[in-house]
Amino acid sequence: MDYESLKLIWWVLIGVLLIGFAVTDGFDMGVGALLRVLGKTDSERRVMLNTIGPHWDGNQVWFITAGGAIFAAWPVVYAVAFSGFYWALLLVLFALFFRPVGFEYRSKMEDPRWRSAWDWGLTIGGAVPALVFGVAFGNLFLGVPFTLDEFMRSTYTGSFWALLNPFALVAGLVSLGMLAMHGATYLQMRTDGDLHERARKISILLAIIVAVLFATAGIWIYAGIDGLVITSTINTAAAMTPLDKTVDVAAGGWLENYSRYPLMISAPVIAFTGLLITVLMSAANRGALAFIGSSLAVTGIICTAGFSLFPFIMPSSLDPSFSLTVWDVVSSQKTLGIMFWVAMFFVPIILLYTTWGYYKMRGRLTTAFIEDNKYSTY
């Protein structure tokens, strides 16, 4: 396969992995974030944890694999982004640390203080990563303060606190709200009684909030944030590094793609449609359809961000010419080709057995079930 196509395919595949992560582990994080909000009693919280109990670990692998795939396919992004966003990424990791141990250890002891402490841990493990991912994406639109030297060593000059600017915080809230909504729609499918009612109500509320915030972010980009355009001619089919091009700032640049490739408009349309479906189906008490609506919304929102930035991945605010794009951060043609076939082979198999797992564990969990199985469940 030619290099240019492989570069595009890997942009799509990394997107697929991130969306896979957000759609699957997204609801685990949402359930975690809502643990103390929706679960009023210990049994209710255990119901919530056990709806995701058999699945969260497999779902989290989307995140780990996305990390590995970025390393393999976009080594420059892996290097520059993860060392630059050092504290943001460590914050995500430290928050995620609470999850495996929280799930596994929480219900092994009866002491309410023990359980309450782990519940806070699981809340942090759900809410903090969701927020930070959005903040990081928000900062991509504003540009990140990094440079590259002639040997491709990157230096990041910003601080962690600079990431927490108003626009990025709105993006963070979009992300947190969307994953919390996603968790709530999942709980609609898997619980009953009071808990189910609460999940239904909060799904509607969160979908409306996300719609408002997402629209706000869009208007903000239209009115107040400059985009980038590549100004030198580049050979997208050749091996190149981010040092081999020039880039300029252009007002409205982040919306250019929607006039250049009109089909891309489908992403925000899907996002808003998904949110609307979530509201309507939650109101109609159709949990599974609400979950599908929410999944569409998550997919649409992530695609909107990716499409708007294309071909950029990580713009530099210090010198736009250093900005990372899908054309100049990739591995060699050989590696991209091998990894493409590996992914083509394994992803369908993964989807197959994951689906089997969900199928086997389907159905609603009740507080009565938890009380009958208190030693063998989370």
Place this chain on the structure above:
Amino acid sequence: MISESLVDLSRLQFAITALYHFLFVPLTLGLSFILAIMESAFVMTGKQVYQDMVKFWGKLFGINFALGVTTGLTMEFQFGTNWAYYSHYVGDIFGAPLAIEGLMAFFLESTFIGLFFFGWDRLTRVQHLMVTWLVAIGSNMSALWILIANGWMQNPVGAEFNYETMRMEMTDFAEVIFNPVAQVKFVHTVSAGYVTGAMFVLAISAYYMLKKRDLPFARRSFAIAASFGFASIISVIILGDESGYEIGDVQKTKLAAIEAEWHTQEPPADFTLIGFPNQETMETDYAVKIPGALGLIATRSVDEEIVGIKDLLKEHELRIRRGIEAYALLEKMRHGDKSDPTVAAFDALKDDLGYGLLLKKYTNNVVDATEEQIKQAAQDTIPKVAPMFWAFRLMVGLGFLMLILISLSFYYSTQHNVETKTWLLKALIISLPAPWIACEVGWFVAEFGRQPWSIAEVLPTHLSVSTRSVEDLYMSLAGFIGFYTLLLIVEMYLMIRFARLGPSSLHTGRYHFEQNHGAGAAIAQPQQAVADQA
């Protein structure tokens, strides 16, 4: 130039997080297969006790697994956060096994671990058995891919430097996968994991036997662990990875350091059993030697020689000098001279570019290095011998200790009289930390012995770090140490609590603490534990 404290702190952080992660990995590797064997016995015989065994040891497995997952997360991202230049320089090759590990192994292991714990009532017996086997296969597959990645750091085959992109690029994926160093490492490492799993089950079962509790349960667990452990310890020792130390220059240096082989000897070389290596004089004081043994062990032959440190040093100095020329040509090409003669001259020397880069520690410009700096850089290529020498002997010593213990356990278990050998049972309990110490020390030998390289002969460690501040490193290191220590305390607490409780923690009503033993005064305290948990 890159601050040395930044390099040291980054190394320390990686070492701590990796060694900590590896406290949990070997038990996962070994116990998962033991669970699969126990469950196979359950499905074949239909005896309830085997299912109880899977569930109880599975509970302990879960407590350990949770921390394995937690600490594993760090490892997937730490190359990017702290070793950014490394990630850029070798991501084209090194990233692939990591991504494949996710796709092929982590998904398998992590998806089925959920069904293992929660699927008992949802799956048929055969389906559940299959799930358990897939967990075991998945975790072992992940070991395969991460060791292919690590093996490539020790012996970087199937790759070539590309001056246009300023990085190493893959030339032959099959060579990377079938790297002999990786294959040897894989077998050695997973076998060490199996021994860890076996020692864990043996020691805890021995505890129940000494307490005369749940004997049928303990006996069967003991027997399975003893036979599994016996096969594994034989494999660890026979397939010890010293056979991987003759491949590649850095592996050779490592071997020379491990054996304090200062001079090249006439083959077959003598083996220094014990002594005090002295880096200053390049001699081993008070050495006790076994004639010919080293040659036999390391080369599996009587006529191949093992290169000594002094000869390696001379060779490395030559390669550093060639590396300086390679670096000068690289700069020329980076500044636009891509004429054929320049490229050809560079191609002839590029295998030594890495040696030239060693000088970056002393001078940014490499080409202006002084004689003294060149000598210093050559000295850097020899790791500190004494720690390597002792660490390796500690690992091997523990290996032989476990060989004796496990062989005896296996023998008496076949004789059905192991319960009467209280000395053996006590020795097993005391030796429980042995496999963990051996594993950690083994990794120390492998990675400390790789210095000063992060990628052998290609990329020096001090160039590999991310450009972060020393303060960043102090803070993140403190965060990791604090967080990990806290988690370790919690994990140990739960592990000891449930191990002492034994199968009674399943609440089936079939085991010791749930039955009325009349005047069982001695068990008052664990009974309290049951009550707490209930």
